[in-house]
Amino acid sequence: MAKDTPYQVLVRDLPVHRTFDVPPERVGEWLKGMPMRDALGAPDPDPQAGHGVADLDLYADGAHAFAAGTFRGELTVACSRCVNPVTLTIDEKLRVTFLPRHELPDDDAEDGRVDDADEDEGVVVNEEDIDVFPFDGERVDLEPLLREQFVLAVPFAPLCAETCKGLCPQCGIDRNTASCSCEPPIDPRLAALKGLKIPSGTGT
Ligand SMILES: [Zn+2]
Numbered sequence: 520m521a522k523d524t525p526y527q528v529l530v531r532d533l534p535v536h537r538t539f540d541v542p543p544e545r546v547g548e549w550l551k552g553m554p555m556r557d558a559l560g561a562p563d564p565d566p567q568a569g570h571g572v573a574d575l576d577l578y579a580d581g582a583h584a585f586a587a588g589t590f591r592g593e594l595t596v597a598c599s600r601c602v603n604p605v606t607l608t609i610d611e612k613l614r615v616t617f618l619p620r621h622e623l624p625d626d627d628a629e630d631g632r633v634d635d636a637d638e639d640e641g642v643v644v645n646e647e648d649i650d651v652f653p654f655d656g657e658r659v660d661l662e663p664l665l666r667e668q669f670v671l672a673v674p675f676a677p678l679c680a681e682t683c684k685g686l687c688p689q690c691g692i693d694r695n696t697a698s699c700s701c702e703p704p705i706d707p708r709l710a711a712l713k714g715l716k717i718p719s720g721t722g723t
């Protein structure tokens with residue numbers, strides 16, 4: 520069932536200290552389909568997609584496994600105004616618990632609460648504090664964790680700069696580096712008025 524990825528560690532090898540490199544090809548693959556990645560029109564694979572390094576201590580305790588350490592990396596997405604590349608940096612402390620699937624909080628519970636029936640099983644999962652990933656008991660698969668670092672690093676509307684002027688909605692020119700003489704579109708209701716002569720009572 521578990522597919523082989525370079526991000527798996529066998530439980531029988533724990534405890535262990537490992538570093539994991541995430542190359543640009545992998546970052547590009549993981550972020551494929553995100554609007555702010557696709558908007559770049561980057562080549563595939565994209566050597567500039569980003570990269571990362573996880574530096575982790577992994578250990579096991581009975582049916583659970585744990586990872587603690589750091590993740591550092593960067594990734595490139597499009598500015599939501601001008602579509603130029605924006606490099607985002609990631610510098611996170613990781614503290615993750617791997618639980619057998621039957622102990623995981625029910626994903627279907629919309630409010631994130633664990634069913635009452637699960638409360639006595641001895642695992643208190645406070646989703647605010649720790650990340651929890653599924654675990655088959657034999658190998659710890661870090662790929663979902665590493666992937667999440669990149670996905671969560673992308674803000675809703677990335678900006679190359681707070682002051683980014685964006686693209687002209689008429690001609691598409693990048694207003695940060697060029698200017699155009701496009702007039703803002705006129706509200707059709709006002710356009711109708713523009714043709715009217717406004718009677719002037721001031722005697723001109
Ligand atoms: Zn921009």
Ligand SMILES: [Zn+2]
Binds near residue numbers: 688689691699700701
């Ligand atoms: Zn323009």
